[in-house]
Amino acid sequence: MLANQLPLPKHFIWYALLLQATLIGLYQPALPVWNTLLFILLLCWQAWRSGRNQGAFTPRQVNWLLAPMLLLLMLQLKQLGMLNLMLHILLLAAIGRNFTLNQRKDAAQLIWVHYFAIACSFIFYQQIALAFLIASLLGLNLYLQHRLFAANEARLQPRRLALLLIITLPLWLGLFLLFPRLPPLWQMPNQNIASTGLSDSLDPGSIERLVQSDALAFRVSFQTARPAREDWYWRAKVYEDFDGRSWQINTRFSAQNRPAATAISAAEVLQYQLLVEPHYQRDLFSLGLTLSWSDPVRTRPAGLVAYPNTVAQRISYQLTSVLQAIPLESAAEQQLNLRQNSANPKTRRFGQELAKQYQGNSTAIVQALAAHFQQQSFYYSLTPPRLGNNAIDQFLFESQVGFCSHYASATAVILRAAGIPARVIGGYQGGDWQQNQQYLLVRQRDAHAWVEYLLDNEWQRFDPTAAIAPERILAGLEQTLSVSERALLNGWQDNWLGKLAMQWSHLDYFWSVWVLGFNQSDQKRLWQQLSAWQHWSTLLISLLIIAVFTVGWLLWFFWFKHQYTPNRLRQQLCHALASEPEVGVTVSNWLQGYAIHHPNYAALFNELRNLYERSVFANDEHAAKLLQQKIKQQRRLLKKLRL
Known part of the structure; x- marks a missing residue:
């Protein structure tokens, strides 16, 4: 067969x-x-x-x-x-x-x-x-x-498997470090895949629902000094079209452009690496004004960065940014962010009054608006009341209870009514700094919305939430909410299971950064460092010695150790029994003496003697192999027996 x-x-x-x-x-x-x-x-x-x-x-x-x-x-x-x-x-x-x-x-x-x-x-x-x-x-x-x-x-044979693993491990490591890194051979499809994170539409209630998720959004490690917590504003989306209730992203963000050149100070430069979780969108996250980026990141208008395809897998990228305002791109952008509609008449009238009172001074109007939020009975809440058609009017002049999207939306409408170009920014603010692991962990609960307004041809950041609830910016969302509202957050459990899950998350992060994040740029730097190393001759000599030793050991293990010569079989028997036959005594008689001296094990010694005689006198390699296996199986017992 x-x-x-x-x-x-x-x-x-x-x-x-x-x-x-x-x-x-x-x-x-x-x-x-x-x-x-x-x-x-x-x-x-x-x-x-x-x-x-x-x-x-x-x-x-x-x-x-x-x-x-x-x-x-x-x-x-x-x-x-x-x-x-x-x-x-x-x-x-x-x-x-x-x-x-x-x-x-x-x-x-x-x-x-x-x-x-x-x-x-x-x-x-x-x-x-x-x-x-x-x-x-x-x-x-x-x-x-x-x-x-x-x-x-x-x-x-576990021992042999472990030996092969040890031998091949350096080869695997060498191929991983030195073999050319290839781009993905395919991209994930995006049909009927629900996106996570911020959406392309921002309305009252959208971020409130998002922050109740404790899922990871991204993690960040800094190669330069870490900025202050109040500067952790991670820009992802810019909302410029307003229909009276919700904000949408303008179609111009489907284009790609390079940020305008600007004068910077070397002390302001930030270099950092982000590890982003799959969210099935193209938007990525950045601080301030992005100056340079790693492949395949692309730029969009308003200083945003994006991925060429939907982020359906965990990705890693590096950015260089400065914490300064985003420059105005064109007069069309300025006019786009002045557009108004007929909704929310009270809010627009309030903005016009501010403009008249402060004679169109943008800085004074923004300061007055922050003071207004602080002095009135506005309240920051994760569970604001439902609003009707003129949602901004109802929020500002009736309920005065809202979340970050309420304050950002109302602020942008007021500033536009006052003649100041303004837009809403969606992204994340803050995060949990992991001191021992030296990286920032940003979750969906850190989702946030704020405002950018135009001043001297630069888009300045204004966060009305900082005026209402400064603890949200300086300490995080949990420090702002009431005890009942904190229960709505799906936080990590403060017990041994939650701590174990967090430690596993740390391990998963380093796996992603050092293994999955090892890209062509990292490999190129590695090659440059290796080529500049001055101890190549010493390394090559050492590797040659190790290779000769390894080859010799393998030859002994796979050839000499398995030779079935009479002398080799005799040595194995003597080593197993921890003794040798006397001068003039044959191995067969020596084993027969063991059988007589230990009658309880006579069958074992007779089997050893029979296999030895077949191996030596009949050149039976199968018998020699069985003899070696029997010696190995009974090694402990044989060492205890003495003549």
Whole structure:
């Protein structure tokens, strides 16, 4: 019988089903609910058939089974996108192959499909925990391959596996550091994927809902001095179109441009690296005015930065910024941010009165507006009352209870009515500084809205929240809210489980920065440092010595150690028994003496003597191999026995 026609190893199908069930879980970002249920149904059916020892399907039967499912997937092309469709077909091929498993040639094809399906899991995940899970699946598939081609009595040898891992680890590290970093071969589809974080529309209530999430938004490490907390304003979106209730992003932000050149002070420059979580939008985050950026980051109007595609995977990028106002780009931008509408007449009248009172002085009007918020009974709350059509009028002159979006929206409308160009900025303010790990952790709860107004052709920041609730800016959102409102926040639990989760988050951050974030720029710097190193000759000599030693040791381990010469077998027996036969006594007689002296172990010594004689006198290599295995198995017992 040919090797490919041998029956499958015991439990092979069950291991394969376990692997595929885990893959279905990992592929969830690409699988609609009904497709997931279909795949689970197929797995359950095959598990039931395997439990009843039912025979494999013929290729014709499998084709009739899978053809309607494949057609159903093809009809979902527009909904799924090409990449997701290919992943569906890959998973369907793996599960369908289960129904034809009968001989080893069928299982060999399944093994290679598994390898590709496991590798595709990295499209969705970069977290260290899931990387370990995917590596475990790879190990399980390697074990299936071992069971498929190894002898039935063969067992895994942990010591040899560990040795091979130690030998190959430097090779892996070298390839990771020195092999050219390639850009992604594909981009994630964005069909029917709900975005997270700030939306392209800002209305009363939008940020309130967002800040109740404790999910990570991004993390930041600074290569220069960390700015003061009151300067942690992470710009992401600029809202310029107002319909009387909500703010939208103008269509001009679909373009890309480079920020205008400006004079800066070297002391003001900030260099920092951001690690952004998937939020399925293109907007990225930055401080102040961005001067330079790493690939593939692009710039947008108003000094914003963006990603070329939707951020469907965790990404890392570096920026250089200065904490100064954003320069005006054009007269059209100025006119765009003066536009008004007929809604909220009381608010517009209030802005006109301020302009008349302070004779159009922008600085004086902004200061007066801040004083107005402080002196009136305005209250900062996560649960403001619902507002009607003229929402700004109701907020300013009736409820006077609102969140950051209420204050920012009202401020921008007042300033426009006073003849001052103004716009609303959406982003994040603050974050939790991790002192031991030296990085800033920004969550969705840090989402914030503020205002930029035009002064001397520069967009100056004005945050009315700082006037109403300065604790929000200086200490964070939790210090501003009441005890009942804090309960609405999904915070980390202050117990051992929450602390353990935070430590794992730190580990995941460093994994992302040092492993996933190792890009072409980092590799280029590494090459430059290596080329400038002055101790190459010493290193090469050391590596040559290590290589010679390693090769010699491997030759001894794989060749000399396994030689079955009589002298070699005699040495192994003497070492195991911690003694040697007397002069003139043969090894056979010496072992026979042990058998007589230890009658309880006579069978063991007679077996050793028989294997030794077959190895030496009959040149039986199989007997020599069995003798070495027996010595290794009984090494501890043999050392205790004495003549």
